[in-house]
Amino acid sequence: MGKFNVLEHELVPEHYLVSEDEEEEILKQLGVKKEQLPKIKKSDAVLRVLERKYGHIPVGSLIKIVRKSPTAGRIVVYRVVVRD
Amino acid sequence: MMKRAFGLTKRINSIKFALLSPEEIRKMSAVKVITADTYDDDGFPIEKGLMDLHMGVIEPGLRCKTCGGKVDECPGHFGHIELAMPVIHVGFVKNIKNYLDATCRECGRIKLKDDEIEIYKQKIEEAKKMGASPIQLLLINKKIIDEAASRPICPHCGAEQKKITLDKPTTFREEGRKLTPKEIRERLEKIPDEDLPLLGINPETARPEWMVLTVLPVPPVNVRPTITLETGERSEDDLTHKLVDIIRINQRLRENRDSGAPQLIIEDLWELLQYHVTTYFDNQTSGIPPARHRSGRPLKTLVQRLKGKEGRFRSNLSGKRVNFSSRTVISPEPFLSINEVGVPEAAARELTVPIAVTAHNIEKMREIVRRGPHPQGDKYIPGANYVIRNDGRRIKITERNAEDVAKKLEIGWIVERHLTNGDIVLFNRQPSLHRMSMMGHLVRVLPDRTFRFNLAVCPPYNADFDGDEMNLHVLQSEEARAEAKILMLVQEHILSPRFGGPIIGGLHDHITAMFLLTYQNPKFSREEALHILSYLNYDKLPEPHRDENGNEFYYGKDLFSLILPKGLNMEFKSKICDPTVCNHKCVYEKCPIDAYVIIRDGKLIAGTIDENAIGSMKGKLLDRIAKMGSDIARKFIDDLTRLAIGVISYRGFTSGIDDEDIPEEALIQIHEIIQESIKKADELIELYKQGLLQPAPGRSLEETLEMEIMRVLAHARDEAGKIASRHLGLENPSVIMARSGARASMLNLSQMAGSIGQQSVRGQRLHRGYQDRTLPHFKRGDLGAKARGFVESSYKKGLSPTEYFFHSMGGREGLVDTAVRTSRSGYMQRRLINALEDLKVDEDRKVVDTAGNVVQFLYGEDGVDPTRSSGGENINMEEVLTEVLGEKYLLRRRK
Numbered sequence: 001m002g003k004f005n006v007l008e009h010e011l012v013p014e015h016y017l018v019s020e021d022e023e024e025e026i027l028k029q030l031g032v033k034k035e036q037l038p039k040i041k042k043s044d045a046v047l048r049v050l051e052r053k054y055g056h057i058p059v060g061s062l063i064k065i066v067r068k069s070p071t072a073g074r075i076v077v078y079r080v081v082v083r084d
Numbered sequence: 085m086m087k088r089a090f091g092l093t094k095r096i097n098s099i100k101f102a103l104l105s106p107e108e109i110r111k112m113s114a115v116k117v118i119t120a121d122t123y124d125d126d127g128f129p130i131e132k133g134l135m136d137l138h139m140g141v142i143e144p145g146l147r148c149k150t151c152g153g154k155v156d157e158c159p160g161h162f163g164h165i166e167l168a169m170p171v172i173h174v175g176f177v178k179n180i181k182n183y184l185d186a187t188c189r190e191c192g193r194i195k196l197k198d199d200e201i202e203i204y205k206q207k208i209e210e211a212k213k214m215g216a217s218p219i220q221l222l223l224i225n226k227k228i229i230d231e232a233a234s235r236p237i238c239p240h241c242g243a244e245q246k247k248i249t250l251d252k253p254t255t256f257r258e259e260g261r262k263l264t265p266k267e268i269r270e271r272l273e274k275i276p277d278e279d280l281p282l283l284g285i286n287p288e289t290a291r292p293e294w295m296v297l298t299v300l301p302v303p304p305v306n307v308r309p310t311i312t313l314e315t316g317e318r319s320e321d322d323l324t325h326k327l328v329d330i331i332r333i334n335q336r337l338r339e340n341r342d343s344g345a346p347q348l349i350i351e352d353l354w355e356l357l358q359y360h361v362t363t364y365f366d367n368q369t370s371g372i373p374p375a376r377h378r379s380g381r382p383l384k385t386l387v388q389r390l391k392g393k394e395g396r397f398r399s400n401l402s403g404k405r406v407n408f409s410s411r412t413v414i415s416p417e418p419f420l421s422i423n424e425v426g427v428p429e430a431a432a433r434e435l436t437v438p439i440a441v442t443a444h445n446i447e448k449m450r451e452i453v454r455r456g457p458h459p460q461g462d463k464y465i466p467g468a469n470y471v472i473r474n475d476g477r478r479i480k481i482t483e484r485n486a487e488d489v490a491k492k493l494e495i496g497w498i499v500e501r502h503l504t505n506g507d508i509v510l511f512n513r514q515p516s517l518h519r520m521s522m523m524g525h526l527v528r529v530l531p532d533r534t535f536r537f538n539l540a541v542c543p544p545y546n547a548d549f550d551g552d553e554m555n556l557h558v559l560q561s562e563e564a565r566a567e568a569k570i571l572m573l574v575q576e577h578i579l580s581p582r583f584g585g586p587i588i589g590g591l592h593d594h595i596t597a598m599f600l601l602t603y604q605n606p607k608f609s610r611e612e613a614l615h616i617l618s619y620l621n622y623d624k625l626p627e628p629h630r631d632e633n634g635n636e637f638y639y640g641k642d643l644f645s646l647i648l649p650k651g652l653n654m655e656f657k658s659k660i661c662d663p664t665v666c667n668h669k670c671v672y673e674k675c676p677i678d679a680y681v682i683i684r685d686g687k688l689i690a691g692t693i694d695e696n697a698i699g700s701m702k703g704k705l706l707d708r709i710a711k712m713g714s715d716i717a718r719k720f721i722d723d724l725t726r727l728a729i730g731v732i733s734y735r736g737f738t739s740g741i742d743d744e745d746i747p748e749e750a751l752i753q754i755h756e757i758i759q760e761s762i763k764k765a766d767e768l769i770e771l772y773k774q775g776l777l778q779p780a781p782g783r784s785l786e787e788t789l790e791m792e793i794m795r796v797l798a799h800a801r802d803e804a805g806k807i808a809s810r811h812l813g814l815e816n817p818s819v820i821m822a823r824s825g826a827r828a829s830m831l832n833l834s835q836m837a838g839s840i841g842q843q844s845v846r847g848q849r850l851h852r853g854y855q856d857r858t859l860p861h862f863k864r865g866d867l868g869a870k871a872r873g874f875v876e877s878s879y880k881k882g883l884s885p886t887e888y889f890f891h892s893m894g895g896r897e898g899l900v901d902t903a904v905r906t907s908r909s910g911y912m913q914r915r916l917i918n919a920l921e922d923l924k925v926d927e928d929r930k931v932v933d934t935a936g937n938v939v940q941f942l943y944g945e946d947g948v949d950p951t952r953s954s955g956g957e958n959i960n961m962e963e964v965l966t967e968v969l970g971e972k973y974l975l976r977r978r979k
């Protein structure tokens with residue numbers, strides 16, 4: 001049996017690792033510094049699944065989350081990986 | 085002139101909390117207080133007493149003996165009391181307990197091995213480097229303390245530890261034996277500085293033994309001033325009273341200790357001293373009776389000064405009293421625009437607007453100043469109360485000096501002139517639960533003593549006129565006035581951000597009047613039409629129709645169309661629509677009850693204007709017009725309310741209890757239906773008793789029975805209502821109000837005419853009261869309708885005694901519910917506001933906190949301002965299509 005993948009659960013939104021090249025542009029577009037973004041812990045179950053796909057994800061990486069929204073349908077939000 | 089600072093001038097970097105050491109308390113003390121007396125017989129402060137002049141002055145004429153300042157110059161200085169025996173500081177009992185638990189009773193070391201100490205110290209350091217919050221650090225300390233407290237033997241000296249318990253509020257016991265504060269202090273003294281960081285103490289700023297007091301600071305007299313009553317009687321502050329108690333007991337304790345009194349007496353006095361010091365800090369400490377004033381009122385001591393709604397924080401720091409404000413009873417005035425507020429002349433003459441004198445207005449300002457503070461004459465004209473000169477000096481204008489001051493007036497001075505028509509002010513009604521609770525209004529100075537406004541503005545303030553009072557604030561700067569006019573004016577708040585629909589609109593009589601004006605399109609003679617339209621600012625009558633005799637007349641719908649904006653096209657169902665009339669197949673303009681509204685190019689073609697068109701919160705027509713712009717919307721609502729008053733006061737409209745008269749046969753019929761239902765309920769009970777009742781899925785037999793009975797009885801009430809309704813037609817004033825949505829509902833009417841129906845508490849039939857029965861009038865275990873709160877009578881007929889009692893039970897629940905709901909939601913609101921007050925939407929619609937941290941990447945995730953939305957939606961396709969395609973779309977939409 002394969003490992004359990006939280007991303008496949010209905011209640012867990014889509015998560016992607018943002019590549020380093022894109023990072024700068026996204027931050028510029030949002031007009032914020034990285035520390036001002038919401039956070040996601042390094043130990044988050046989703047990150048463990050993402051590491052299987054992308055390899056090691058260092059602290060400070062940007063995670064893109066696409067989730068359902070009752071007002072907007074689909075929205076994109078970003079979180080920065082922090083140590084726990 | 086006031087200096088204005090924009091942006092941040094200072095930013096708090098950090099706050100350090102520390103403890104006062106006994107030496108520090110002595111060092112900052114201006115006097116050692118030794119007598120409990122305050123003033124001598126001449127009323128002069130006694131030296132070394134609680135009002136010693138070294139601690140500051142509160143009486144004019146005297147000088148402070150510490151700094152030499154007079155009353156307003158001296159800030160006050162602390163004194164101190166040397167305690168004969170140490171006492172515990174109530175604010176720190178929890179800390180003391182922790183420290184006693186975590187350290188060795190013999191050697192004072194923390195009960196952790198050296199290597200553990202090292203690990204924990206590193207952990208704390210690391211957390212600090214990571215920028216951990218004080219709360220996170222506290223959690224680490226708590227963990228360390230718990231770990232150390234669990235060791236039964238000291239890892240340093242090997243001493244066996246004893247269990248320490250805390251007897252609230254301040255008594256510590258070690259295996260039952262009482263520990264005196266002195267012993268506790270000695271133990272805390274033994275804890276070495278190196279171990280303190282593990283306990284959450286910074287040894288550079290605090291020592292644990294300082295939590296046991298040996299010296300008590302006495303606050304400056306400015307903090308606890310003596311009140312002199314009109315009778316010349318002096319009355320001391322509660323804090324002073326408490327300090328008197330402390331000094332008295334302290335003295336007795338010292339005398340007894342020095343004269344070698346029995347241990348028992350000393351212990352008693354010591355405990356009494358502890359009590360007084362404890363209540364001096366917090367007079368609501370649980371476990372001890374609060375210290376009381378001679379009158380029996382509990383004293384307000386230090387904690388009481390800070391805590392709660394009336395405490396320093398909420399009452400003096402978060403909220404302040406303001407000038408240029410007024411408060412009075414409100415009353416309605418339909419001839420004011422929704423943007424206006426009627427201000428009584430007396431208030432207008434007190435409230436002032438500062439006007440800078442310039443080359444352009446100096447003559448006008450001279451004239452205003454010349455009028456003085458009380459201009460005479462029939463018509464209200466503004467005068468002025470003060471002028472402020474260039475040097476900042478404020479001159480009061482009196483009748484005497486008015487002429488003089490007016491002459492001297494110079495450019496650059498400021499004239500504080502009376503409020504006058506057209507000034508913008510803020511108007512507010514508490515509780516201020518949403519932003520529409522405080523809106524900008526334009527002043528209209530009126531006679532009499534109440535604030536007045538248009539009735540359409542009641543819903544946003546949640547105001548009525550049963551004695552409600554409201555507050556009015558006069559803006560003092562040009563910027564504030566501009567902001568108020570652009571952002572806060574009533575017309576900018578017609579659409580509520582709560583649901584994206586109109587919150588300001590027609591209500592009660594407005595709806596009734598519009599119904600009367602438009603339902604079945606009544607005819608009005610020229611005189612009638614003129615009278616009605618005289619309430620509006622229209623100088624031209626529409627083109628008249630002519631009847632068979634050649635007399636001119638006007639249709640009600642045409643009169644209504646006068647106030648509609650041009651180019652408006654829409655269709656919707658009226659509130660009075662009853663699908664049974666047309667067999668659930670709407671016939672639109674041919675509707676027999678005129679319940680389908682059709683508007684073409686701002687003309688009402690068909691349908692009745694009622695709550696669904698103009699009601700606040702529900703009005704579809706209002707909603708559309710509100711979105712055409714605030715000026716158009718304001719004009720429409722102003723016209724609507726005036727037209728409504730015109731119609732209803734011309735025609736007259738009265739409701740009485742005889743509205744609910746129904747024929748004798750109907751009453752008999754209702755009675756029969758109810759009797760039948762009661763019988764049906766009895767049959768169900770019989771079935772249940774015989775065990776023949778089938779339980780509904782997922783329910784017990786009893787629940788099933790209750791459900792069935794409720795269903796049968798509810799059906800009975802509905803049937804009774806239906807019969808009553810049959811005799812209550814649309815010519816009946818009560819029915820007009822209920823059906824048009826003006827006030828009340830058909831249910832209310834059927835309860836008056838037919839039957840009130842089942843009373844309930846918590847959604848169940850009444851069942852409590854006496855043993856196995858609701859009232860002693862019934863047999864025990866009676867499950868029948870009448871025994872369980874079914875009220876057969878109507879309000880009109882009157883209730884039987886048992887019915888009356890049941891009705892009160894049901895009514896009580898409603899009252900309790902609202903009382904509980906308001907207090908609970910008030911607290912929830914407070915917490916929500918405290919959590920969200922600093923969030924803002926920035927330039928690119930992100931929601932951020934004060935530090936710029938992102939809370940939401942786009943406001944509401946869709947970036948939509950609900951006040952500019954259609955019921956919260958971005959775009960209302962219906963509106964867009966109607967706008968573009970006009971009638972073509974509206975006709976196609978019908979299918």
Ligand SMILES: [Mg+2]
Binds near residue numbers: 548549550552
């Ligand atoms: Mg009221």
Ligand SMILES: [Zn+2]
Binds near residue numbers: 141
């Ligand atoms: Zn002084």
Ligand SMILES: [Zn+2]
Binds near residue numbers: 189192193239241242
């Ligand atoms: Zn030890």
Ligand SMILES: [Zn+2]
Binds near residue numbers: 662663666670677680
């Ligand atoms: Zn119809």
